[in-house]
Amino acid sequence: MAASKLAKLADRLDERRAEVTAEQDEQPDDLPPKGGSRARADGRQEGGTGAEPRPATTAVAARRSQAPVRALPDPLAVVPWSMRVGAEVAWRLLVLAGTVWVLMRIIGAIQLVVLSFVAALLITALLQPVVARLKRAGVPRGLATGITFIGGFVVMGLVGWFVVWQVMDNVDDLSTKLTDGVAEMKRWLLNSPFHVTEDQINQIAKNLTDTISTNTKAVTDAGLQGVTVIVELLTGVLLAMFSTLFLLYDGRNIWNWTLKLFPAAARDGLAGAGPRAWRTLTLYVRGTVIVALIDAVFIGVGIWFLNVPMAVPLAVVIFVAAFVPLVGAVASGALAMVVALVTEGPFTALMVLIVVLAVQQIEGHILQPFILGRAVRVHPLAVVLSVAAGSLIAGIGGAVVAVPLVAVTNTVVGYLRTHSREVAEAAEAAEADPRDLAVDGTPVPAGGPADEV
Numbered sequence: 001m002a003a004s005k006l007a008k009l010a011d012r013l014d015e016r017r018a019e020v021t022a023e024q025d026e027q028p029d030d031l032p033p034k035g036g037s038r039a040r041a042d043g044r045q046e047g048g049t050g051a052e053p054r055p056a057t058t059a060v061a062a063r064r065s066q067a068p069v070r071a072l073p074d075p076l077a078v079v080p081w082s083m084r085v086g087a088e089v090a091w092r093l094l095v096l097a098g099t100v101w102v103l104m105r106i107i108g109a110i111q112l113v114v115l116s117f118v119a120a121l122l123i124t125a126l127l128q129p130v131v132a133r134l135k136r137a138g139v140p141r142g143l144a145t146g147i148t149f150i151g152g153f154v155v156m157g158l159v160g161w162f163v164v165w166q167v168m169d170n171v172d173d174l175s176t177k178l179t180d181g182v183a184e185m186k187r188w189l190l191n192s193p194f195h196v197t198e199d200q201i202n203q204i205a206k207n208l209t210d211t212i213s214t215n216t217k218a219v220t221d222a223g224l225q226g227v228t229v230i231v232e233l234l235t236g237v238l239l240a241m242f243s244t245l246f247l248l249y250d251g252r253n254i255w256n257w258t259l260k261l262f263p264a265a266a267r268d269g270l271a272g273a274g275p276r277a278w279r280t281l282t283l284y285v286r287g288t289v290i291v292a293l294i295d296a297v298f299i300g301v302g303i304w305f306l307n308v309p310m311a312v313p314l315a316v317v318i319f320v321a322a323f324v325p326l327v328g329a330v331a332s333g334a335l336a337m338v339v340a341l342v343t344e345g346p347f348t349a350l351m352v353l354i355v356v357l358a359v360q361q362i363e364g365h366i367l368q369p370f371i372l373g374r375a376v377r378v379h380p381l382a383v384v385l386s387v388a389a390g391s392l393i394a395g396i397g398g399a400v401v402a403v404p405l406v407a408v409t410n411t412v413v414g415y416l417r418t419h420s421r422e423v424a425e426a427a428e429a430a431e432a433d434p435r436d437l438a439v440d441g442t443p444v445p446a447g448g449p450a451d452e453v
Contacts, residue, residue: 104393115397116236120243122404124251125278125285127152131248145249153241159316166313185342269419273412280411284404291367292322295329295359299336302355306348308340324399325383327391329360378407 076084107114127148134144247254255274259267300315308314314336321328333356341349378386383403390402 107393111394112232112236113239115394115401116239117243118401118405119236119240119397120247121281122285122401123152123240123244124247125282126289127244127248128251128282129286141249145245149245149248152244163313163316166310166316170310170313269416272419273415276415277408277412280408281404284407287368288323291363292319294367295319295322295363298359298362299333299356302359303336303340303352306340306351306355307344308336308348308352309343310339314339324387324396325403326380327387327399329356329363333357333360378403378410382406 130148130152131141131144134147135141139147259270259274262270296315296319299318300311303314304311314332317335318329318332321332324331333353336356337349337352340352383406386402386406387399390398390400390405392398394401
C-alpha cells in the first residue's frame, strides 16, 4: 500500500511539474512569472501566488510576442561602396609598396651585380645581331660568339683609350687657355656695369683657397674612396664581360630555364612576351648608338670649326652621354659651352649653344622617330621621371638603364594585356575555363614537360 501511494504521488508531481513548465513556456519573457512579484505603475511591488495577470498586461504581452523581431543590418552593407573600393585598393597598394621596398633593398644590397648584369644585357642586345649574321654565314656558334665578344670589347676599350689619350694630350693647352680665360673674365668683370672691384675678386679667390685648404682631409678621403670606386668598377666590368659571353653563347637556353621558374599557367604569356621584350631592347640599344654617333659627329664637327679646344674628346663625351636621354644631352652640351666660354669667349659659347640646340632638335624630331620607331617610343615625361628615379636609386648606372627598362616594361605589359584578352575571348567562345585554353582556343593538356621545373 505505501509503495503504491508513493508511486501515485510521484506521478502527480511529474504531471504538475509538466504543467508548470508548459505555462512558463507560453508566458512572454518580459512578464514576471506566476506567483512572482510585478511592478506596479507607482513603482511598488505586489506579489501573490497564483494571481492572474491583468487583462491589459496580457494584451501588451501578446502584442509583443506577436511583433516580428527586426534583424540588425549587415555591417558591410552599412559601409559606403566608395569607401569599400578605396579600402580594397589601399591594402593592395600597401602590399605592392612593401614588395617594391623589399626589392629595392635587395637590389641596393647587390647593386654592383645588378648593374653589371643589366650592362651585359645592353651589350648583348648590341652584339647579338652580329652573332646571328655570322651563324647564318656558316660560322660555328662558339667561334661566332668569340669573334663578336672579343671584337666588341676591343672596340669599346679603344674608344676609352682614345678619350684618355686626347684629354692627356690637350690638358696643358687647356690649362693655359683656362688661365687666360679666367684673366679675361676678371678684366671683363672690372669693366662691367656690375661695379665689381679688384679687392672683391681677390677676396673671392682667397675664400676659395681657404676652403680648399681647410677641406684637405675631405679631399684625401675622397681620393681613398676613389680607389674603392676603381676596384668596384673593375669588378663590375669583369662581371659584365662574363655575363655578356654566356648570354651571347647560350642566351636561348638561359631564357628557357628562366621560364621554368614561373608557374605553368603563366609560362604561355611570358614565352610570348620575352621575344618581344628582347626585340624592344635590341632596337633601343641599336637606335641609341646610331643617334649618339650622329650627335657626336655633328656637334664635334661644329665645335671643331669654332676652334674650341679638345673637340674630339668633347665629341666622345657627347656620344657617351647620349645613352642618358635628355639629361645626358643637356650635361654634355653645357660642358662644351663652358669650355668654349672659358677658352674662346662668350660669342663662341653662344655659337656652340646654337649648334647643340640645332642637333638636338634634329635628333628629337627626325632621328629618334625614324630610327627607333614606335616599338620603343616612351613619353618624355616618363623618360624624365625614370631617369630621375634611376639616378636616385643607383646613380649614373641607374640613369642609363632606366629608360630601356621602362621601354621593355611597356612592351611586356601591353603584350600581356592583349594576351589575357585573347584568352578570355577564346574561353567565352568555347564556354570553358580560360586557364584550360591556349591563345588559339585549343585545350592545354594537364601535366607534361611544361609543368616540370
